[in-house]
Amino acid sequence: MKLNFKNLLLLTSIGISSIAGAQCLNVNGDMESYTSSPVSGNAWINNHLTNWAVSHGTPSIQTSPDMEMWMWSYYGDGEGVYTNYTFTPGQSYQLTYDLWRDGTSNPNSLFRVALATGLTPSGGGTFTPPSPTTQPLTTQPWTGTGSWVTVTETFVAGAGFDQVWFYPDLTGAPTPWQAACRIDNVCITELAVDPCGFEPRFEVIYDDECNIRFINTSYIPSGLTILDTQWDFGDGTTGSGSTVDHFYVNGGTYKVCMTVWVINEDGECCKLRFCMDIDAAGCDPCEWMHYLKIEHTGTNPITFNAANLPAGMYDILGYHWSFGDGTYGTGNPVEHTYSSGGGYTVCLTVYYYDPEKERCCSFETCIEVEASDPKKSMAPNPIILEEGVNYEEAPQPGLVNYDEVVVAPNPSNGKFEIYTKDQSVINNVVIYDLTGKVIYESNELNDNSRTQISLKNIESGTYFIVINQNDAVNRKYQQLIIK
Numbered sequence: 001m002k003l004n005f006k007n008l009l010l011l012t013s014i015g016i017s018s019i020a021g022a023q024c025l026n027v028n029g030d031m032e033s034y035t036s037s038p039v040s041g042n043a044w045i046n047n048h049l050t051n052w053a054v055s056h057g058t059p060s061i062q063t064s065p066d067m068e069m070w071m072w073s074y075y076g077d078g079e080g081v082y083t084n085y086t087f088t089p090g091q092s093y094q095l096t097y098d099l100w101r102d103g104t105s106n107p108n109s110l111f112r113v114a115l116a117t118g119l120t121p122s123g124g125g126t127f128t129p130p131s132p133t134t135q136p137l138t139t140q141p142w143t144g145t146g147s148w149v150t151v152t153e154t155f156v157a158g159a160g161f162d163q164v165w166f167y168p169d170l171t172g173a174p175t176p177w178q179a180a181c182r183i184d185n186v187c188i189t190e191l192a193v194d195p196c197g198f199e200p201r202f203e204v205i206y207d208d209e210c211n212i213r214f215i216n217t218s219y220i221p222s223g224l225t226i227l228d229t230q231w232d233f234g235d236g237t238t239g240s241g242s243t244v245d246h247f248y249v250n251g252g253t254y255k256v257c258m259t260v261w262v263i264n265e266d267g268e269c270c271k272l273r274f275c276m277d278i279d280a281a282g283c284d285p286c287e288w289m290h291y292l293k294i295e296h297t298g299t300n301p302i303t304f305n306a307a308n309l310p311a312g313m314y315d316i317l318g319y320h321w322s323f324g325d326g327t328y329g330t331g332n333p334v335e336h337t338y339s340s341g342g343g344y345t346v347c348l349t350v351y352y353y354d355p356e357k358e359r360c361c362s363f364e365t366c367i368e369v370e371a372s373d374p375k376k377s378m379a380p381n382p383i384i385l386e387e388g389v390n391y392e393e394a395p396q397p398g399l400v401n402y403d404e405v406v407v408a409p410n411p412s413n414g415k416f417e418i419y420t421k422d423q424s425v426i427n428n429v430v431i432y433d434l435t436g437k438v439i440y441e442s443n444e445l446n447d448n449s450r451t452q453i454s455l456k457n458i459e460s461g462t463y464f465i466v467i468n469q470n471d472a473v474n475r476k477y478q479q480l481i482i483k
Helices: 042-048 285-291 374-378
Strands: 008-010 016-019 052-056 060-062 068-074 080-084 092-101 110-117 133-141 148-156 163-169 178-193 202-206 212-216 224-232 238-240 243-246 252-264 269-280 293-297 302-307 316-322 328-330 334-336 342-354 359-371 390-393 400-402 405-408 415-420 426-432 438-442 450-454 461-469 474-482
Touching (some): 042 052, 042 060, 052 163, 068 080, 068 163, 092 133, 163 178, 202 252, 202 269, 212 224, 212 252, 238 243, 285 342, 285 359, 293 359, 302 342, 316 334, 405 461, 415 426, 426 450, 438 450
Parallel strands (some): 008 148, 390 474
Antiparallel strands (some): 016 178, 052 080, 060 068, 068 178, 080 163, 092 148, 202 212, 224 238, 252 269, 293 302, 302 334, 316 328, 316 342, 342 359, 405 415, 415 450, 426 461, 461 474
16 A cells, blocks of 8 residues: 555545445555556456456556556547446545646646446457547646545546546647556546535425415435424424415414434434514404314224314414214314214314403314215125124134034135035025125025035135025025135
8 A cells, every 4th residue: 555645535425424335346556455466558457457448548556666547649539437336316425546646747637537338348458438428527737746645535426437547638738748647546436415415405485375385495405314304483483394375364474494303324313494574464363264174084983184274373263173963072073973974064163362452253164974874884894784683703714613504615616615514595695795786695595504606707706695584584695706
């Protein structure tokens, strides 16, 4: 290893919090670590110097006093070497290498480094490679010659690069057209993205004369994830979420602040705050009440929620619910179970108190809901069962024996038998698929206690069978497995 490094050059700066791994990744850049006898020439480099290949020209191995890559450049064609390394788009990297520049070289020449794709090894001699796709990195002027310099650069990789290319460049330089240099100790290291390396900002949209919408439009680089967004609206109220609505009771200028928490892929988190002065119109909360609406989820029970009342209102005095079945409730949200299925009109009245103006107001809104029949939950959905009938689920699968009814074999290939051990009559058999579609029904069993069923061209899967006895006073259902 060389100990006579004179300078440390930092060419580009981005938000970096730590180096993810201390070793050079997939790059054998320490040339003197090789113990085999070095040989000059492109073929030897391409075949023996692990991970390295010659792009063009005739680079060689310098063996005295230390081992490194030696490159010459004449007449603008240049010489170059490259190493294969697949870069992740958007990932931050640090590239370091040692560079020695010949003091007799053309001072107008440059030493260049770029990410590339499309380079192929040359066999020797002067060779101009096909035009590769590149992302330029280092451009070193021909200064500080005759000594080793350590060059360090950090960068964010673009898409589609799997090579790093090193080459002197004399294009456009006046005579003498000559440059010579040596490189060694090449290292590529992945860097962790600084969790605070982002720009917080938000957009303000005035929806109407009262409502103001705030949208988090922060630029978040690849590798960072937003954890939370909190808002301070400047009027003593707060909110959360990437998009929030707010209205101000009193008009005026308010300082709105947004705090964004982010985390990087290494689990490091950070928060940044961004503030902006906005002009807001004063709004009467009681006039805003007409935006109230009811949201609901579920079929029975049903959960009801008062929605569209923005942050910034003072304390709500209460929520009064009329569920449309003669029952009532309070609070928000609320859950209600209907004793029978059907359509109901649900109404909500919100009572509001404005402490600044010392007055009360209220607003009512209603919606129509459809409640499912609670008795249907006794059987596999979506099979529709009748009221006034006793249903009993059988154990499953195998040779099924519930009460006195047997379905065998189960599972089957579509052919099976149903019979009662006590010789009781089977009146009707219906088979459903999992969507509730009837695929088989038999109403003409002639009051038998035994019947054979053969389902032709039926697909393998799970079905439900309902067996009716005693003129539908008792019904049995179970899973039917067809292999």
